[in-house]
Amino acid sequence: MTSLIISIIALCVATANLTWQLALYLLNGPRIQVRMAVGAYGRGGLITVPVEKVADLNETFSSFERQGFSQLVLVVQAVNHGRLGVQLLDFGIDVPKGLSAKPVKDAITETPLPYVLEPHxxxxWAMPFEFGPELIRACRAVWPHEAHPIRGYVHRAGGKKIRSTRSLTLDLRDPESTS
Known part of the structure; x- marks a missing residue:
């Protein structure tokens, strides 16, 4: 009888330990946060500003150009806040309806994809700014009476797409201004 009680207790402890290990694995895995920014290349570097901080896109780009940063870009930044690395396969921009654009040969980066994003x-990654207005034009051709906010995304191995929480809305009449 004592052996049975000890076996049951051992089974309960083993099950609790396995459950705890599984919970830790799921909670402490990679946690990717994606941010979108606008920016410009020039003078040997990249200057960026998060989309939520942009009040007037034309003024922001004019300021960049006055400082010698002339190649306008959309920037996607991914940060791994988790405890495990994750492989990122590609990046791009998309709209809520599902239409997306990703650079194939026009990506501007020093970090080639696929890339393993280690913890912390x-x-x-950046792409020419023209991708944004071109995506909006394609969306307007299909859904002419809707707004199309652009979000940055990264694809991780396994097929999961992680999008930025903030978006950029472009005015079609002037592709370089927010609405």
């Missing part, structure tokens, strides 16, 4: 590291 950040990856930054």
């Amino acid at each position: 590291q950040e990856g930054t």
Whole structure:
């Protein structure tokens, strides 16, 4: 009888331990946060500003150009806040309806994809700004009476797409201004 009680207790402790290990694995895995920014290349570097901080896109781009940063870009930044690394396969921009654009040969980066984003590291990728207005034009051709906010995204291995929480809305009449 004592052996049975000890066996049952051992089984309960083993089950609790396995459950705890599984919970830790799920909670402490990679946690990717994606941010979108606008920016410009020039003078040997990249200057960016998060989309939520942009009041007037034309003024922001004019300021960049006055400082010698002339190649306008959309920037996608991914940060891994988790405890495990994760492989990122590609990046791009999309709209809530599902239409997306990703650079194939026009990506501007020093970090080639696929890329393993280690814990507490950040990856930054950029594409020419023209991708944004071109995506909006394609969306307006299909859904002419709707707004189309652009979000940055990264694809991680396994197929999961992680999008930025903030978006950028472009005015079609002037593709370089927010509405």
